[in-house]
Amino acid sequence: MTDTTTELRPDPATEVHPRRVTGGKLVSNLVLLVFGLFFLVPMLWLIFASVDENATGALAWPTFTLDNFVVATSGDNLNALLNSVYISVIATVISTVPAVMAAYAFSRHHIPWKGPLLLLILMLSGVPITILIVPVYEQFLNLGLLQLVPAAIFLGVTSMPFEIWIIKNFIDAVPTDLEEAARLERAKTHQVILRVVAPVAMPGIAAATIFGFILAWGNFLIPLVLIPSTVEQPAPVALYGLLGGVFRQWGPLAAYSLLYSIPVVVLYLLLARLFRGGFALSGAIRG
């Protein structure tokens, strides 16, 4: 905007402008280049080392091979990735389904002390998970629950407060007219939620679901502490083992990290697509 006006009007008063603007542009591009490089360098290693025959921690041009990926997808490593899938799916279901129900109630029903309750839920989402791990470990130990499924359920609960907030905000934006129309047709509450509210608030519910999945997929501390059995451990704990092992193999480590990271990147791209379209409600209501 600035440059077009200055170019169109080469008047003496604004003559200093073009030079200053290009200066700003130059600095901006320089900043982008330098920071872009700084952010790129660690990632570049990941990509290079994953296909490097003699990979080390050093950043170096690779001697191409795919063997690292073969090692990364063999035996225990593949098993750990599958465990990650189980854990994340369980955690996502456990967090999202109750979150949708609670979010609907918070959005539509009269609940005593609604404000303080919502504030409490918001505060919970800010509690560092690190502090929950000791009491939950103690509880699970006494009940014999130090296994994959209970750990996954706990993981789901930790992302629930945040999901309730996201979904509630989306349901708040759904016009009540739709529901009233459904109620006139004698629809039950669960029908209203499943058939009317959920489809319209889908971008929000999808966002919360993806978010819950990513958090569960990425969590390291909870499976590290709550899943003692090595066959049940997910990919992050397996990666920790590869990193800390005596004979560290950098190539497979990089290849495995890359494989483990790809689902998250794909999900974020999906999330970005969901929001690029905006929150399309216009089609649901006429007039």
Added chain:
Amino acid sequence: MTTTAEPVGAATVGATPPTGPRLDRKKFNWGTWPLLLPAFGLLLVLFLLPVIYSFYIGFTNLKLVGPTSINFDFTGLENVQRLVSDAVFHKSIVLTAIFVFGSGVIVTTLVALVLALAMQKGLAGLSTFAGAIVLAAFVLPPVTIAIVWYAASIPGGGMSLLIGNPEADLLNSAPMLAVSAANAWSLTGIAMLMFGAALRNIPGDIIEAAQLENAGPWTRFRRITLPLLRPTIMTTILLVSLLSLANFTIVYLMTGGGPGTDTMILPVYAYQQAFRFNDLSYGALIGNVMVVFAAVVAAIFVRLGRTDD
């Protein structure tokens, strides 16, 4: 039309006493309970009660193994006394403050703000490239971030090449700097996203008006952009500090709190005490300190955000 209808309506309401349920006050709907029950039940059992239980455990002698692993007792302020005279804990508080405020608040916020501003003016292709890379750094799982930064910080790694000294062993010579850089690297993306959205929401006509008044870029930034960004900056700082405070994975994988105790931030120290030194109660107490820390940080920013409005 409405003005003439209103008195009539009011008169009829006044004339007939209301019968049936009051419609002006919302009633609690019993159908609400089944909807709230799953979320409330799970949050109560696996979130709220553990937080409360954690506060209790902090004042007991619970251990991971040994006789007091089952029959543990309330020991009052014993753990607190130990904490007060624990030199590692004191160091840990300082390191945590440096980590949270240095890397989280200052570096992340500044770099993200500079990037968001530069993206407005930079070449389209370069902006997209830098934006995608910075966001990718945020998107990567914590374990992957720790691994790439571990590799980048050892001799011959990417960071030692960038600083022009391939022999540099950053994890030993500047461990705090390495983990802080990794933390800032991973959080800049989300901050940049928030700043970018806020910058786009600044109306162009305000900037134009300022330009007509011959305000230079710096004045425009200081007098218009910065004040309008203030709420976003506050929210971002709060979010980034809480995320930094909760950051166990990156530091634990990169250094394990070491060398010695040079990167022993509170989450790592709590984990080490509880699960490496088997002292569950002491670990819980350190965790409780973190909650207080988080609450203080949150309170400060809520306060700062409010007073100026």
